[in-house]
Amino acid sequence: MKIEVLGMGCSKCSQLTANAEAAVKELNIPVAIVKATDIGTITGYGVMAIPALVIDGKVVSAGRVLTKDEIKELIVR
Amino acid sequence: MIKPLIDVLVYDILKMQRGVLFSEALNFFLYDTIKIFLLLIVIIFIVSFIRTFFPPEKTRAILSHKHKYTGNVLAAILGIVTPFCSCSAVPLFLGFIEAGIPLGVTFSFLVASPVINEVALVMLWGLFGWKIALIYIGSGLTIAIISGMVIGKLRVEGLIEEVNCQKPSGCAPGLGQSIKERIVLSRGYTKDIIRRIWLYVIIGIGVGAWIHGYIPGGLLVKYAGKSNWLAVPFATIIGIPLYSNAAGVIPLVSALTEKGMAMGTALAFMMAVTALSLPEFLILRRVMKLKLLIIFASVVGTGIIITGYLFNFIIR
Numbered sequence: 001m002k003i004e005v006l007g008m009g010c011s012k013c014s015q016l017t018a019n020a021e022a023a024v025k026e027l028n029i030p031v032a033i034v035k036a037t038d039i040g041t042i043t044g045y046g047v048m049a050i051p052a053l054v055i056d057g058k059v060v061s062a063g064r065v066l067t068k069d070e071i072k073e074l075i076v077r
Numbered sequence: 078m079i080k081p082l083i084d085v086l087v088y089d090i091l092k093m094q095r096g097v098l099f100s101e102a103l104n105f106f107l108y109d110t111i112k113i114f115l116l117l118i119v120i121i122f123i124v125s126f127i128r129t130f131f132p133p134e135k136t137r138a139i140l141s142h143k144h145k146y147t148g149n150v151l152a153a154i155l156g157i158v159t160p161f162c163s164c165s166a167v168p169l170f171l172g173f174i175e176a177g178i179p180l181g182v183t184f185s186f187l188v189a190s191p192v193i194n195e196v197a198l199v200m201l202w203g204l205f206g207w208k209i210a211l212i213y214i215g216s217g218l219t220i221a222i223i224s225g226m227v228i229g230k231l232r233v234e235g236l237i238e239e240v241n242c243q244k245p246s247g248c249a250p251g252l253g254q255s256i257k258e259r260i261v262l263s264r265g266y267t268k269d270i271i272r273r274i275w276l277y278v279i280i281g282i283g284v285g286a287w288i289h290g291y292i293p294g295g296l297l298v299k300y301a302g303k304s305n306w307l308a309v310p311f312a313t314i315i316g317i318p319l320y321s322n323a324a325g326v327i328p329l330v331s332a333l334t335e336k337g338m339a340m341g342t343a344l345a346f347m348m349a350v351t352a353l354s355l356p357e358f359l360i361l362r363r364v365m366k367l368k369l370l371i372i373f374a375s376v377v378g379t380g381i382i383i384t385g386y387l388f389n390f391i392i393r
Contacts, residue, residue: 010164048133048172
């Protein structure tokens with residue numbers, strides 16, 4: 001599994017990264033959260049609002065800070 | 078409805094004397110704060126709810142159909158209802174350009190979106206009344222439409238920085254949401270905004286109340302009144318670094334207009350605060366050449382200055 005946080009270093013982006021890390025930790029799965037800050041990568045996903053969350057190459061949310069529980073749900077799914 | 082309650086609190090419960098500067102200022106402060114916070118909660122919630130129906134993907138789809146003359150108008154109007162934060166300006170800009178939306182139309186969107194924001198609207202409505210709020214929306218839309226048209230005519234496509242797209246466009250996230258989900262989302266968004274601005278609002282209204290009570294009326298007529306032609310461009314320029322503080326700036330401006338600042342000058346200042354933002358320029362620099370940014374700022378700035386003069390001429 002691969003989890004990426006797309007963002008350009010705004011405060012919301014770091015908040016989302018933190019929530020994703022907490023979610024992974026609680027689920028106790030060995031997944032590293034990758035932060036993608038490069039514009040090319042972000043637009044490559046077709047995302048127009050950041051922060052965005054990408055799980056296994058699929059954009060699951062854009063433009064909002066998901067809570068830890070929401071991320072857990074997305075990972076389990 | 079709020080006013081009598083505040084009067085009872087200040088004059089009867091706290092036993093402050095009527096007509097004394099401090100109690101008048103306190104009364105003014107409490108009244109404005111409560112009114113503004115009620116308005117903020119209601120309006121931000123409603124706007125957020127409407128916005129869940131207009132994700133950027135939908136706006137892009139609408140704008141990418143060719144509407145030769147209506148494109149700019151449509152873009153400016155959609156700029157009001159599409160959720161936008163300056164941190165997303167870059168991916169949004171690139172997403173629009175990639176979809177073949179003309180640069181001028183994209184700029185109309187980029188100008189309208191921050192100018193007509195829900196916080197500024199509430200503050201204007203609460204502190205200046207609905208007429209000024211409508212004038213603000215109307216001028217904001219007009220500036221966005223005309224600036225976009227002008228930039229579109231300038232043929233500046235060559236001034237966009239190259240970005241290497243590293244993957245073929247992925248799929249946009251599905252946004253089929255139930256009403257309940259939309260309500261939860263809007264509630265979260267409202268809380269988020271209030272948490273971010275409440276302190277600025279209180280400080281702004283506090284300083285406003287102080288000015289209201291302690292600064293003699295008419296003091297500013299000489300400097301910020303209609304007769305000083307330099308006031309409008311000056312107000313526009315000092316508005317640029319004050320971004321994201323519309324919440325704190327508008328109550329101040331409201332108090333300053335009472336002391337003689339001309340309405341057009343005040344409008345120009347508030348528009349510059351929301352439309353021209355230094356941090357947003359820094360973010361956009363990653364996709365626009367400096368020359369394009371300067372063109373962007375000058376076209377919008379000129380629009381704001383003209384609007385300021387116009388309303389100084391029309392109002393009163």
